[in-house]
């Protein structure tokens with residue numbers, strides 16, 4: 001293999017990687033709706049495309065939870081009665097497939113959407 005062939009090969013490889021990375025970034029869409037479940041039962045759905053901040057008060061297995069949608073497309077647990085507080089410290093969910101889980105409360109927030117996000121691609 002000639003040296004120039006190798007350089008062309010590397011350039012093509014870099015261009016291909018840049019194309020893939022930009023495609024992933026462009027297609028990582030916001031979720032359309034967040035579904036809140038307790039014990040596998042849907043207790044609330046939140047429209048994440050809404051620009052209005054929303055606060056939900058739901059009841060988990062251990063006690064009340066306060067869930068906040070910030071009006072910018074993400075949703076998180078603001079307050080919970082669980083001892084570990086892992087759900088409160090979980091990063092907000094915003095893309096299809098993202099989840100915030102409170103194991104002690106049997107509570108799961110799942111972001112669902114029609115977008116072809118990278119998470120949808122991986123499934």
Ligand SMILES: [Zn+2]
Pocket residue numbers: 080082084085086087088101102103104105
């Ligand atoms: Zn929790």
